[in-house]
Amino acid sequence: MSHLGFQAALSAMIRRPDLARQVRTGDTGPFMRFDLNEVETRRLVGVARQPGIAFYASLSRANRVEAIAEVFPQTLAAMQAGRRRFLDNLWSSRAPNHRLDREAEFFADSLAAAIRNLEVTNEKVIRVFVREHAAWRAALGDQAAAPPSGPLLGTLLR
Amino acid sequence: MAESEIGVGVLLNPGLHSGLDALLEAVDFAPAIPDRLWRAIDGDNAYQRVKGAWDMASRAGARVPVPLHAIGLSVGSAHGLDERYLCELLGLAAELDSPWWSDHLSTVRVGVHEAESPGVVLPVVYDEPTLDALTERVAGVVRRSPKPFLLENPASFIEYPEQDFDEPEFFNRLCDAAGCRMLLDLHNLVCNARNLGADPGEYLSRLDLDNVLEVHVAGGAEMYGFWSDAHFGFADAAALGLLPRVVRGARHLRCVTFEFHEASLEAMSLQGVIAQAEGLRRIVEDSVNPKAWA
Numbered sequence: 001m002s003h004l005g006f007q008a009a010l011s012a013m014i015r016r017p018d019l020a021r022q023v024r025t026g027d028t029g030p031f032m033r034f035d036l037n038e039v040e041t042r043r044l045v046g047v048a049r050q051p052g053i054a055f056y057a058s059l060s061r062a063n064r065v066e067a068i069a070e071v072f073p074q075t076l077a078a079m080q081a082g083r084r085r086f087l088d089n090l091w092s093s094r095a096p097n098h099r100l101d102r103e104a105e106f107f108a109d110s111l112a113a114a115i116r117n118l119e120v121t122n123e124k125v126i127r128v129f130v131r132e133h134a135a136w137r138a139a140l141g142d143q144a145a146a147p148p149s150g151p152l153l154g155t156l157l158r
Numbered sequence: 159m160a161e162s163e164i165g166v167g168v169l170l171n172p173g174l175h176s177g178l179d180a181l182l183e184a185v186d187f188a189p190a191i192p193d194r195l196w197r198a199i200d201g202d203n204a205y206q207r208v209k210g211a212w213d214m215a216s217r218a219g220a221r222v223p224v225p226l227h228a229i230g231l232s233v234g235s236a237h238g239l240d241e242r243y244l245c246e247l248l249g250l251a252a253e254l255d256s257p258w259w260s261d262h263l264s265t266v267r268v269g270v271h272e273a274e275s276p277g278v279v280l281p282v283v284y285d286e287p288t289l290d291a292l293t294e295r296v297a298g299v300v301r302r303s304p305k306p307f308l309l310e311n312p313a314s315f316i317e318y319p320e321q322d323f324d325e326p327e328f329f330n331r332l333c334d335a336a337g338c339r340m341l342l343d344l345h346n347l348v349c350n351a352r353n354l355g356a357d358p359g360e361y362l363s364r365l366d367l368d369n370v371l372e373v374h375v376a377g378g379a380e381m382y383g384f385w386s387d388a389h390f391g392f393a394d395a396a397a398l399g400l401l402p403r404v405v406r407g408a409r410h411l412r413c414v415t416f417e418f419h420e421a422s423l424e425a426m427s428l429q430g431v432i433a434q435a436e437g438l439r440r441i442v443e444d445s446v447n448p449k450a451w452a
Contacts, residue, residue: 003236004236004237006236006283007235007236007265007268007269007274007280008268008269008274010268010276010280011268011269011274011275011276011280012274014276014277014278015276015277039320042319042320043283043318043319043320046318046319046320047316047317047318047319050316050317051383051384052314052315052316052317052353052354052384053316054382055315055381055382055383055384056276056278056280056315056316058381058382059277059278059315059381059382059386060276060277060278061277063277063278064277095269095274095275095277096275096276096277097267097275098230098232098266098267098275099193099198099230100277101197101198
């Protein structure tokens with residue numbers, strides 16, 4: 001079986017394209033923390049030099065966006081130019097699970113915090129997010145969140 | 159089932175809900191993805207049925223066999239199998255009386271509590287240590303399953319250097335040693351041919367087709383310069399072109415399944431999906447009956 005570190009390092013290269021770019025040049029420094037043997041290191045360097053690793057990175061991002069868009073399509077659209085930076089920041093600290101079923105939750109928690117901290121102030125983004133958040137919670141059976149109205153914003157941001 | 163013992167199936171998805179009765183008239187099997195019949199709750203410690211999807215699978219199961227096609231077992235995970243997930247799968251297969259069940263020879267879960275998962279499906283390394291470890295793991299699954307357990311060949315977008323086996327040999331050895339069987343996805347062979355230069359004909363000549371119980375055909379899509387296994391639209395002509403050879407060579411083949419993503423149903427229409435299933439049946443019949451070739 002592939003060593004634990006090998007799978008973790010490969011996964012990290014997919015989630016962090018900058019890591020793959022660094023390894024592609026022959027710099028295996030980023031692998032120091034993964035406890036790899038020599039064959040595994042050579043395999044990872046070989047993989048980093050294949051175009052498929054960039055494809056996996058794009059596919060991973062597309063899969064994560066799709067999972068968020070199922071719940072917050074209008075919020076993502078309203079974020080426009082700030083969307084990419086916001087998602088980059090979010091995903092740099094949160095790896096997905098294999099079902100991608102917590103992506104919407106990660107996104108909602110992070111956006112709520114950003115609104116609370118006045119890092120996101122666009123009124124349209126906030127308005128649409130509150131509405132979609134309430135609909136999502138209601139669909140999950142959270143009855144308290146059902147009516148999408150003004151006071152919900154306070155609940156959301158607490 | 160028609161003249162041949164090989165049936166045809168369409169993988170269930172939510173888009174088929176309203177047309178299910180018509181579809182079931184046209185197929186012999188209705189494979190279902192268990193991961194869409196439930197959702198994990200309480201930090202993966204429990205599973206809750208998704209009512210609409212479960213009702214659909216139950217309705218199908220009352221008419222035709224429903225093999226399960228899982229996507230979350232992650233047999234290649236270095237951290238081992240998710241015991242809770244496996245128990246849920248086996249229970250569901252028993253409840254639906256599935257004639258067999260399957261997952262992929264791949265890794266989707268990485269890290270303790272999945273803290274390092276990639277968000278994509280990764281191929282396993284085809285080397286001796288992986289074969290040894292997987293043999294023990296898969297044999298354990300086979301022992302616990304009263305029905306055949308199949309593993310599907312993956313669509314891969316990278317090739318690991320310094321492997322000990324090519325994919326057909328790895329599957330041959332794993333099936334022989336662990337007692338599992340194979341779900342041969344012909345569109346994944348096409349993906350690997352277009353993206354990695356693999357030769358599907360050579361692959362089939364090296365694969366022990368006696369291990370194949372089910373075949374998948376599907377469509378794909380161009381994505382970021384690669385041919386992806388997006389399951390978009392009708393089955394790829396190149397995948398269908400491989401089917402007669404497999405039908406003639408796979409002595410234990412039970413079902414040829416068309417899988418598609420529900421997003422492409424509107425473009426195909428329900429009638430189009432049914433026509434695809436009928437087309438698969440014709441290919442199967444023509445392949446097993448030499449007279450039909452004349």
